[in-house]
Amino acid sequence: MEKNLKFVHKLSEKEIVEVKQLEKINKDDRNVYYKLCPQSLDGTDESVYHILFEEQGRLTAYMSLSTYDIDEMEITPILNGDKDKFLKMYQLAIDKAKQFKAKKILVIVDENDSSMIGILNDLGLNYTFCEYRMVFDGREYHPAVESIDNELSIKDAGSENIKQVTYLDQNGFRCSGESSDEDMGDVNLTDIKLVFWKNNIIGKIKVEEKDGVFAIYGFVIDPNYRRRGFGKKFLKIIINSILKTDYKELYLEVVSENIAAYTLYISLGFNKQSTFNYYEYELKNE
Template sequence: MKEKQLVEIEDLQKLCEQGTFSLKLNWDTLRSRVGKAGEDFFYYEGNKLVGYMAIYDFGGKIELCGMVHPHYRRQGIFTKLVKKALQTAKKREPRAILLNAPAKSESAKMFLATLPCRFDMAEYQMQWQETELTDYEGVTLRPSNEEDRDLEIQLDVDCFGFLQHEATSYYKLLKEEGLNTLVIVYEEQAVGKIRVEESDGEAWIYGFAITPAFQGKGIGRKVLKQVILEQQKKGNPIYLEVEATNPAALKLYESCGFKSYHQQDYYVYLGSDPISQHLL
């Protein structure tokens, strides 16, 4: 991807959303792809970007998310992009391919109805609202290093359902993309991780996990409050994402002042052939 294409993607995203829903394009990942190829698919009319599709590799699962300019829809552009993305995704032999669509996008629902897929889960995008924060001492955060490799991999296995080889592959991918993780330390022991990405005046929280043996001790709440306070000092609005099927995490975030503002729906692709007859 070229630097210029990042600007084109951002402009197209604004046109497609128009304040009614939010596309999940994982901008921290997109920025790391400049100079690389194979993960992004573009459709141009002349010199104008009118269609875009990205694939995101999360260990054993691959997510697809894309968009088409409102004036160029119903011309088969999105179908062509999906075909190309599925071809690439299937070659990696993932456990699942997920199609990501904003819950409020009627055009996305209509398209998904033509594919062999089923609804899998909903994910809430949340933003922190001004809330008084207390009782956040007793844990510390430090940058991860090579000695934390096994811990980070095991946390993805224990907390996010990765298989061991998937977690190892995902760990390597994050390092290659330059996405840095913070290690959570409690009573001089590394017990978890969290990633905070700052970009365009916003802060996003990802990969927040506490090792099972230390869950239920209030560590996660203290960590979250520390991150919020640090970003609040910088003047950054703070965002995160949580699956609707994770009520414990949802309750934790809400107790610290996060409110849901968008919902993303995920559909599992069921086709065995990346060039399914449903896309012809």
């Protein structure tokens, strides 16, 4: 049987369709979800690369490689538990991670994917943490924003806000146990909105949209302004604006240890859809 292992930066339209089909098959047959966003497939996210495993011209396994952090590479594999296929893709991913000067690899798998977890355990990868993917339901959501503060406003981030965004990334996320895409490297202000109170920037959020699917990333409130209701008001304003569109889905992800954020999201109508486990492999000594 003809087999082909391919590494690419951009997927063709045909390959995008095949990856989505492979993802759907595994979701339907095995109740397994994957940490993939639409931007990671359509080529708009320059930090994402792809490994494709083809047999007889048909895609049978896939791996997403994300280089958001200069020190690590995140890997999301889609396959049906075939260890040989995974090992071939994984070795190629390690080679690419070394080329990118990454210090470690993080393999992300659904906690329901027992076959994939078994493979990672056999390889000696260490479980490090997990995060929840939460999807907005909204049936019990109340759009009214309690006690609107006239001094609370939201604006798009601009180049003049790089210093404040960096401050929020470096301080807000470390306090919550979360991490941010802007922790390392250049600050990307695309799709970032800032919340102001009395002309002070007190928080930020990133909202991405593709084909009616909205994703919330990097939501953080300055530690000096927490426990005052700003975060909930900020999120409700964002959610209300999304509800005015023809949205198909709204989701976010939160580290399981961040109980305060998880509780807030539950109160706003988000439900846990899946749990992603992170397994680490160190490269620095190789």
